[in-house]
Amino acid sequence: MSTLFPAELVTDRYELTMADAYLAEGSAEQPVAFELSVRELPADRGYLIAAGLEQALEYLTELRFDEASLRYLRESGTCTPALCARLAGMRFDADVHAVAEGAVVYAGEPLLRVEGSRLVCQIVETMLLSTLNFQTLVATKASRCVEAAAGRPVVDFGLRRAHGGQAGVLAARAAYLGGCVGTATVAAGRRWNIPTVGTIAHSYVMGHDSELAAFAAFLELHPQDATLLIDTYDTLAGAANTVEAARRSGHRPQAVRLDSGNVSDLAGQVREVLDAGGLGETTILVSGDLDEYRIEQILAGGAPVDGFGVGTQLVTGGDAPALGGVYKLVESDGRPVMKTSSHKATLPGRHQVFRDGDDDTIGLAGEALPGRPLLEPVLAGGRRLAEQEPLAALRARARAEVAALPAERRRNRSPEIHHPRLSPQLQALKESLS
């Protein structure tokens, strides 16, 4: 994959067209600042969980234009020879401030600030957006599902419906960061030590002479930790076969899984069959087209469900399949700039976010305002300033920050929308440029 899609070419062509223009106009090395923020939260979102910074920093610190890429850019006429020469030795040597992964953020707040030369800062726009938009989307969705599950474990099952393999693996990371307890995706287990889970599919059951035979065979192989999928033919018959297989094998399944049908009704009936058959400790897991709204609905109806596998809706964002992150020039050659497009205006200058209790204020970077500043330096001249935090620490931050939110901001339907204040200095600067 890496040779087919070299990261340095995973960019919009206009970044290179502009870089060429900056070189020709002599502005390529002027100092600038860009900021990445999400203009508006998707519907029913009261907060975002920042995620994806680690992959963004990997991209920035490893960015190189190799000879094959440069040849393509030259021969296809995408770039001038002058730009290719500049790119050949280029490293990302700018400064980056960022909000820590796992932190709660709101609309309009910069997740990232990039300060350096115009050419270098421009050229990384597209990949930064693609990287932060996606993981923030999924981490937020995961947090919402975990909130809905009210203490019951939520696991990521989404790889098969993710937007390709890489998206599935990155979604597994973001889902864990957002509060899931594990993933089905093996590559994510290897890369980040995320707990992986997975037992059987319908094909396993169908590959045996009967469901009972399949369950008995699997219990022999996994006497301690089998999860049996019981809806291949008829869910209640599946529950009865679970009891019978346990009786014959002498092994209790850890869990049964329901993947279809009206689980709100079925879960209670399955519970009764299991309890009557001596499997009171076997838990009930549910999967199949779940999201935060459906989980809330299932639990509100009192269904005895012990855990959830969430796939499609989690890894695609479901009702909000994209986050509208933008990367905007805020300072150009020392002067603050702003865009005034209808509904798409930006704030001028370099910013800091100050969190004071539950209230955020966006100020200018040099200001000292009450509260904790959210943006911290992470790269200086392109070099990392600190070791990467373990994923478990990012996950713990996300859970703690969401737990500390006012209830009306945490809820999954019609949450209160927090609008960060602008500091008087920023307000004045904005008005002076309007």
Add this chain to the structure above:
Amino acid sequence: MSTLFPAELVTDRYELTMADAYLAEGSAEQPVAFELSVRELPADRGYLIAAGLEQALEYLTELRFDEASLRYLRESGTCTPALCARLAGMRFDADVHAVAEGAVVYAGEPLLRVEGSRLVCQIVETMLLSTLNFQTLVATKASRCVEAAAGRPVVDFGLRRAHGGQAGVLAARAAYLGGCVGTATVAAGRRWNIPTVGTIAHSYVMGHDSELAAFAAFLELHPQDATLLIDTYDTLAGAANTVEAARRSGHRPQAVRLDSGNVSDLAGQVREVLDAGGLGETTILVSGDLDEYRIEQILAGGAPVDGFGVGTQLVTGGDAPALGGVYKLVESDGRPVMKTSSHKATLPGRHQVFRDGDDDTIGLAGEALPGRPLLEPVLAGGRRLAEQEPLAALRARARAEVAALPAERRRNRSPEIHHPRLSPQLQALKESLS
């Protein structure tokens, strides 16, 4: 990326758990058949454009479990040593039949059939789904946008909102296959010779002392083919600055682009300004939160728009961010099998789709029914049977097949839903197993 996410581990853990069970039970080498199909089309979809087969075949023919991956699987307890030993030498050696990329397909029709040993056929499930689901989703969305644009060019601008870099690059391929004329994504241009486009962002305009200065500078550099983005501050003032920059520089911009505001109204006003300023041949491109519905609306209102840049909604699927493709066991050790789960039942046996005029019939693989069979052999014993078709040929197929559809099936709102018939033999087999 490839070392971080080895393709052989981009899989659900249960594939490996089942493989382990098949080995232990002695069924790993039994012959089976799986089929991949989409159970239901998303809302308002009258057809799908099959896409992603090329990447699926790359995955299958290159599949290897390398030593580092095997070590992880062993040491993490994901697989038994016996399975690791089997995987060490494993190649994908099964037969594959598939529908050609670019073909129109309907709900319930297999896009792919895999026949071989149980272990090998099971283990590739997740990546096949992830690969075909995503590109088919995007190619279909692209086709819908192109239909809505009624002959005007549509370009993919979606990378920044795609689900990571790989998703953006694969989306560019699928979008072109579905009928887009090009993409902003440079890596897709390099990999598949897709035309790439891209001129300037708002940051270019904001980086100059004035919009007029920016436009004049860019026209000097691109006297033949400049597209000027005219909505950084005020769109009509931007149109006037376009005229003035053309007058001063003596160069006519090829196009202007509007990315915000009420483009339905603005396009006409911009057209008047350009025409009055002698720029009657400068075209008007529109971007910003577009999809097939919005394009139809803009054109229905008579706005003089000459082309569209579609991003977020195209590469994420927008109103349908996932395709519900499934990979189901249809034959096990020589006998046809089926699943009867509520709302998620499957068809037993190996199938062929016969297209007779506008009507499809799903029959059994050995049947000779009227019409053209859609599934063709593509891998035999894991080896490719034919050279890859050029992407342009796949794109031409998609456009031709969509053009030939009945109008009521092509439309983007409330299309007629075609339900393929089942052949009498298949119907009888299904009933015999119910």
